[in-house]
Amino acid sequence: MTKTMRAALITHYRQAVPVIQRVPLPTPNANDVLVQIKAASINPIDLKTMAGGLKFLLPYQMPLIIGSDFAGTVVAVGTHVTDFQVGDAVYGRPRKHRIGTFAEYLAVDQADIALKPRNLSFTEAAAIPLVGLTSYQALHDLLRLRPGQRVLIQAGAGGIGTVAIQLAKTLGAKVTTTTSQKNTAFVQSLGADKVIDYHHEDFATTLSGYDAVFDTLGGPNLLRAFQIVKPGGRVVSISGLPDAKFARSYGLPWWKRQLIRLASHRLTQTAKRAHVSYHFLFMKPSHAQLTILTDLIAQERLRPIIDRTFPLTELPEALAYSHQGHARGKIVVTMV
Ligand SMILES: NC(=O)c1ccc[n+]([C@@H]2O[C@H](COP(=O)([O-])OP(=O)(O)OC[C@H]3O[C@@H](n4cnc5c(N)ncnc54)[C@H](OP(=O)(O)O)[C@@H]3O)[C@@H](O)[C@H]2O)c1
Structure with missing residues (x-):
């Protein structure tokens, strides 16, 4: 039987709110890890993507699971994965055509993630990558x-x-x-x-x-x-x-x-x-730079600032709060 997960997706641009529904789990490629996502942050790009505002630079196929960065635990690794193993706590920003972090699982290239800073919770770590x-x-x-x-x-x-x-x-x-x-x-x-x-x-x-x-x-x-x-x-x-x-x-x-x-x-x-x-600048994922950020966080020279957290079921409310444009730091969605 195909395993399924909850995911927030849109079926067309200018959809008012994403729908949360069950979809098949992604299958990792050879260079991918499969991550069980614990938390993912809201970024204005999520709203711009939903509105179709980035179509010119970044056209997507529908349906599209939205969400651009995350923290979670590795539950499976592809055959070419050398740097990560099952059980690792990681965080990252998937490359532009492989977004979809408002979901319970994500298949992501190993080059786009790093080990989560040990001194941060998953919720805190999710506020950092993008x-x-x-x-x-x-x-x-x-x-x-x-x-x-x-x-x-x-x-x-x-x-x-x-x-x-x-x-x-x-x-x-x-x-x-x-x-x-x-x-x-x-x-x-x-x-x-x-x-x-x-x-x-x-x-x-x-x-x-x-x-x-x-x-x-x-x-x-x-x-x-x-x-x-x-x-x-x-x-x-x-x-x-x-x-x-x-x-x-x-x-x-x-x-x-x-x-x-x-x-x-x-x-x-x-x-x-x-x-x-x-x-x-249109930012790019980078394992090496995430590792630099992890070091700065470990040295307590960088810390995430979180304004509010929302459960996945309240993703529309989290997006609406971001849309107001006055968040103090980050808004994080937890996969509970
Ligand atoms: N190109 C890329 O790769 C890339 C990557 C990341 C983000 N971005 C873009 O960068 C922008 C900022 O992202 P973000 O995550 O920081 O957004 P954000 O968290 O939603 O920004 C909210 C903050 O903006 C402040 N603000 C609003 N209008 C302001 C003004 N006129 N002057 C000074 N502060 C103002 C608000 O402060 P007050 O409450 O005091 O008004 C609030 O704290 C977005 O447009 C996003 O799409 C682009």
């Missing part, structure tokens, strides 16, 4: 922050911001962040050196001479970020428009590359005039 990897790739790989450099991290109280502030401090940077006044003391407790209350202060006219901006907001906030960065500095966005460099490296067909080039023309020109480099 935001941790994104922040690391932005701050370390693309902005190349060095000790003493000044960086603006937008939306410091959010899922990304709460991890990015801590990571930027481990790189020795001086961190400025934007948030509502109610979160000022909170982001300072994570390491922010300077806080801008975005309801009452305009970062673009208040700040100047920065080495780097990590933009999580996109739109006008991204365009105005170039005003505060000194020549030779860098801006990375995870919410703005992709640029031509990204389109080439992402392997998009020529007509999509062309559309991106036209859409990002104003942004590219703004960066050029300011003598500032611009990169759009």
Whole structure:
């Protein structure tokens, strides 16, 4: 008899809420482990995927189990798996065409996971992979922050911001962040050196001479970020428009590359005039970088911040809470 599991899936884009139903367990490939998921976090990409907002970059086949990162226990391993064994506690971010973590089981490539930090519960660990990897790739790989450099991290109280502030401090940077006044003391407790209350202060006219901006907001906030960065500095966005460099490296067909080039023309020109480099980041899974995050967590230099947890049966409520856009840290769904 086929084994089944509970999973949250959509059958079409713009479906209001995912349905939770029983589906067959996934079968691991040779390089995969089968994980029994204990917890998975909400990321805005889940809402964007459901809405069809990422179809241009990331078209999916339906039905689709949603959910982008997780923590759980290995219950089976593929024939080529060398690094993990049954019983290991792991966490990770599956590659883009193999999402589906709001489910009781996931088959995931061994290259996309790492051992769970021992000093975190499964619920805490599930709050790390997607935001941790994104922040690391932005701050370390693309902005190349060095000790003493000044960086603006937008939306410091959010899922990304709460991890990015801590990571930027481990790189020795001086961190400025934007948030509502109610979160000022909170982001300072994570390491922010300077806080801008975005309801009452305009970062673009208040700040100047920065080495780097990590933009999580996109739109006008991204365009105005170039005003505060000194020549030779860098801006990375995870919410703005992709640029031509990204389109080439992402392997998009020529007509999509062309559309991106036209859409990002104003942004590219703004960066050029300011003598500032611009990169759009679409994060990637990475075993090696998850291991770096695990070490930082073990050294207590990085900790997950969880706003609320919900059981899988309340996934629609968890997504609705995320949609409000004011979470303080992460929202985690447990598979109880
Ligand atoms: N490209 C990629 O690879 C990638 C990866 C991860 C995330 N992302 C994107 O990055 C964005 C942020 O993700 P997230 O997980 O951090 O989202 P999130 O947790 O939902 O962000 C919520 C936070 O944003 C703050 N906020 C809202 N508007 C703000 C503003 N104008 N200025 C400053 N803070 C503001 C809120 O603070 P207040 O309550 O104080 O308003 C709240 O704490 C999303 O669009 C997501 O899709 C992209």
